[in-house]
Amino acid sequence: MKYIEAVRLEKPIGKGSYLNDIPAIQWLRDTYELPFSKPVTFFVGENGTGKSTLLEGIAVACGFNPEGGGRNFSFSTSDTHSELCELLTISRSAYFRDSFFLRAESVYNTATHIEEMDKLPFGPKASESYGGSLHLKSHGESFMAIIEKRLGGNGLYIFDEPEAALSPSRQLELLGHIRRLEQVNSQLIIATHSPILMAYPNAEILRFSDDGIAPVSYKQTEHYQITKQFLDAPERMLKLIFD
Numbered sequence: 001m002k003y004i005e006a007v008r009l010e011k012p013i014g015k016g017s018y019l020n021d022i023p024a025i026q027w028l029r030d031t032y033e034l035p036f037s038k039p040v041t042f043f044v045g046e047n048g049t050g051k052s053t054l055l056e057g058i059a060v061a062c063g064f065n066p067e068g069g070g071r072n073f074s075f076s077t078s079d080t081h082s083e084l085c086e087l088l089t090i091s092r093s094a095y096f097r098d099s100f101f102l103r104a105e106s107v108y109n110t111a112t113h114i115e116e117m118d119k120l121p122f123g124p125k126a127s128e129s130y131g132g133s134l135h136l137k138s139h140g141e142s143f144m145a146i147i148e149k150r151l152g153g154n155g156l157y158i159f160d161e162p163e164a165a166l167s168p169s170r171q172l173e174l175l176g177h178i179r180r181l182e183q184v185n186s187q188l189i190i191a192t193h194s195p196i197l198m199a200y201p202n203a204e205i206l207r208f209s210d211d212g213i214a215p216v217s218y219k220q221t222e223h224y225q226i227t228k229q230f231l232d233a234p235e236r237m238l239k240l241i242f243d
Helices: 023-031 049-063 104-118 126-130 138-151 166-185 222-232 234-242
Strands: 004-009 033-035 040-045 089-094 096-101 153-158 187-191 204-209 214-217
Touching: 004 023, 004 049, 023 033, 023 049, 023 204, 023 214, 040 049, 049 089, 049 153, 049 187, 096 138, 126 138, 138 166, 166 187, 222 234
Parallel strands: 040 187, 040 204, 096 153, 153 187
Antiparallel strands: 004 033, 004 089, 204 214
């Protein structure tokens, strides 16, 4: 299922904005539209090419809190998101019933907000949807609790580097949850550096580079190639680095 068909940059970026220096945003400004062709899309590429900036802009333009959570989350610990969300137009094909924006860097803040919601005098405790307090779990366990307990399908799910707190075996487990969500009419847009996650079958992989954004096959990604070269001959790779 695709809820977002495309993202367009229809409004001009201010002359002094740092967005003008980000390759992906320059590309979107010049090409006008980024279409999504599959229910599961990965944003991949080097640091600084604009993956997380565009992902955040899409999330906020869709009504998510910039720091993550569901669309009913309204907390803010630091107002650092860019104005990109105000410049984007989201082309939608359907309305999603469920949603979540999972940000690796702000899961702690999300967990704190859930505990604050628990203090409200009406309704069930918010933490019940996550299997209990996320603060009582490790970083990786809290990630997986959100994905396993909270995400039910028929939804739009946006993940920013979900592998940050996950071991390789947990990343494999996450692949299973991505399949589960896709099979119950969900769309996932994921920024990642993990060659494990990128291996998800039939996903769209969009490579962010100094040249902009372009589709790429799994084995064409630098993440796959560098990881394979290292695992095939770690001693040789380390010699090249250290000598």
